[in-house]
Amino acid sequence: MTFRRESEDLPWSGWDEPLRRRDPAALEAARARLSDEIEFQCFLQLLFQTQWDRLRVYLDELNLKVIGDLPIYVPYDSADVWANQELFLLDRDLRPEAVSGVPPDYFSAEGQLWGSPLYDWDKMKRDNFAWWKQRMAAQAKWFDAVRIDHFRALASFWRVPANETTAKNGEWVKGP
Numbered sequence: 001m002t003f004r005r006e007s008e009d010l011p012w013s014g015w016d017e018p019l020r021r022r023d024p025a026a027l028e029a030a031r032a033r034l035s036d037e038i039e040f041q042c043f044l045q046l047l048f049q050t051q052w053d054r055l056r057v058y059l060d061e062l063n064l065k066v067i068g069d070l071p072i073y074v075p076y077d078s079a080d081v082w083a084n085q086e087l088f089l090l091d092r093d094l095r096p097e098a099v100s101g102v103p104p105d106y107f108s109a110e111g112q113l114w115g116s117p118l119y120d121w122d123k124m125k126r127d128n129f130a131w132w133k134q135r136m137a138a139q140a141k142w143f144d145a146v147r148i149d150h151f152r153a154l155a156s157f158w159r160v161p162a163n164e165t166t167a168k169n170g171e172w173v174k175g176p
Helices: 002-006 024-033 035-061 079-083 121-126 130-142
Strands: 067-071 098-102 112-117 145-149 156-161 171-174
Touching: 002 024, 002 035, 024 035, 067 130, 121 130, 130 145
Parallel strands: 067 145
Antiparallel strands: 098 112, 098 156, 156 171
């Protein structure tokens, strides 16, 4: 959020090249330059976490459970993609090679073009899906149960070339 604010709300893909590519020297310089704003963002997260924890205690007293709803894909302009570029199918310019969607069906002749970058499942498999395990562990701290929206994509997913304007020209690809 701090880097985004500094860039007048540009997505990470529009930031200066060294920061966009997470160059260690650029990250360190930005952290030093923006330390007050970074601390403010951390403080906001601490406030939210404190409030959430109090809410969870209250809900537990009422014997109520909280179900999280986790989308299978993350947006291109997310901290997840920026911080883990190697885990997504991105080209040399860090743009998606292909994106998510749903094939044409009875309800939509063009399908649905969701536009989220696809995971590089082969790379994820090499580290035993560590990013996914961290993602799910974080959800487990916040919720009593988690529903993965469109979890079907773990078995197979609709891959659409990134330059398409509809999902028609996609293809089914086997998931992990």
